[in-house]
Amino acid sequence: MGLVGEGNVEIHHYKRDIPLEVESKEFQLRHAKKGDAVVCFSRKKVLDTASRLQNNGHKVSMIYGSMPPETRKRQMMQFIKGKTNMIVATDAIGMGLNLPIRRIVFLETDKFDGTRRRRLTSQEVKQIAGRAGRKGIYNEGKVAFSKDIKVMKQLLEKPDQALETFAIAPTSGVFERFQRHYHDMDTFFFLWDKFKSPFGTEKATLFEERELYELIRGTEIEAKLSLNDLYGFLHLPFSKKETQLTEQWLQCMQAIVEGEELPEPQLKSTNLEQKEVSYKAVGLHLLFLYRLGRQTEAYYWERIRSEIADGVHESLRTEVTSLTQSCRQCGKKLPPNFGFPICDRCHAVRVKRRTKGKPRY
Missing domain, CATH: 3.40.50.300 (P-loop containing nucleotide triphosphate hydrolases)
Known part of the structure; x- marks a missing residue:
């Protein structure tokens, strides 16, 4: 309490x-x-x-x-x-x-x-x-x-432990006050580390935001955007572990400050994994479109994303089925990662045929 x-x-x-x-x-x-x-x-x-x-x-x-x-x-x-x-x-x-x-x-x-x-x-x-x-x-x-x-x-x-802290992250008001004295994100991250959390709170690490910031530190992207806008783009919720998505984010940021059209997301559909990454790529594109107030374009990309989701559903069925191996000889299903193209029974029959009639020593 x-x-x-x-x-x-x-x-x-x-x-x-x-x-x-x-x-x-x-x-x-x-x-x-x-x-x-x-x-x-x-x-x-x-x-x-x-x-x-x-x-x-x-x-x-x-x-x-x-x-x-x-x-x-x-x-x-x-x-x-x-x-x-x-x-x-x-x-x-x-x-x-x-x-x-x-x-x-x-x-x-x-x-x-x-x-x-x-x-x-x-x-x-x-x-x-x-x-x-x-x-x-x-x-x-x-x-x-x-x-x-x-x-x-x-x-x-095991009995649950009582909550003792909750996390806090920067708000628009924080950035407004900060901009009265400083104008770069690097200083903000430095001061955020120095800031002592009030009782019962724990500061958000802002680890992912910092990683993205390192990509645009000292560039025209940082120079041309207000701190509030820049942090908003750093804070977009997408998978930073996907190299393709991070590159897409950087290209979109460059296009925004240069007044150019946003690059379309790279879409691949050869397998299940590519379709899932493509779904995320369209999702990141939509985040930019909505943040820039371009709802009409967003409707189109929402349809594309829905179609990709249908493809993922279908690939789940086909790719999991394809993981199922069958014996090349009799067609019997083999265990996953079996390592051989024929089952033990067919292998035994084959060995027996090969050794039949051979002299024993």
């Missing part, structure tokens, strides 16, 4: 209506059943796992963070309508998705957080596990782990 001072605050307490049961047996993929949501922590792992489940005769929906929202919705609706019987997802499934899930399965109990591989936190386990057991459909929700059951159960049952 100290964080909100003497303000009028109304607190709502919520509790889970149906129980969660942690299964005592370590989960293996062959245990997967209808109504399961299998959780792992990378796009590649989602696609590989979905392929293995499809090899075993399951119909699978997929959900992961870099998936276009339109595609995610279609994947969810397939599961809700019974066209698929299970889901493979990253922790994106814990972000407010309300689905008829019988059991949440943690195929992994650790994740890469951008810096290192680490064990899941108590809040992460609770957020994801809480998707199990849709009220009105199931009487309880089930949770399974592939390993570390005792430790993960402790994390699930």
Whole structure:
């Protein structure tokens, strides 16, 4: 309560209506059943796992963070309508998705957080596990782990810690006051580091904004834009890890200060990954168009983005299916990453034929 001072605050307490049961047996993929949501922590792992489940005769929906929202919705609706019987997802499934899930399965109990591989936190386990057991459909929700059951159960049952801080970031008012004394973004970042946060607050690191700023420091882009406008462009929400998108951002910034037309985003559609990056590229283009007040152009690009999302949905089906290998000899499905073009049985028959009639020593 100290964080909100003497303000009028109304607190709502919520509790889970149906129980969660942690299964005592370590989960293996062959245990997967209808109504399961299998959780792992990378796009590649989602696609590989979905392929293995499809090899075993399951119909699978997929959900992961870099998936276009339109595609995610279609994947969810397939599961809700019974066209698929299970889901493979990253922790994106814990972000407010309300689905008829019988059991949440943690195929992994650790994740890469951008810096290192680490064990899941108590809040992460609770957020994801809480998707199990849709009220009105199931009487309880089930949770399974592939390993570390005792430790993960402790994390699930661990009491929540009270919030002690909240993050703050620069506002327009901050920049207005700053510009009375200084006129460069470099000084602003320096002073932001020196600024002491008020009680109960934690400063945003502005790490991504700083990285973008290094690309235009001392250029005409910085010189021709007000600090408020420049920060607005630095703060645009797009994936800075994608080199193509960062280059697109820089080209658009250059076009703005030179009074030229925005360059059109680079679109590729050879495979699923290219389509997903193309979706993001159009999304970044739209951010610029809306910020510049060019709604008419934006309507066109919204349609293009929707078409790309349709392509991503189709590629999910075809590319995951293509991950499924078949024996060149008998046509039997092979395990993922099998490494050989024929199954063990056909290989044994071939060896037997080759050795038949040869003298034994």
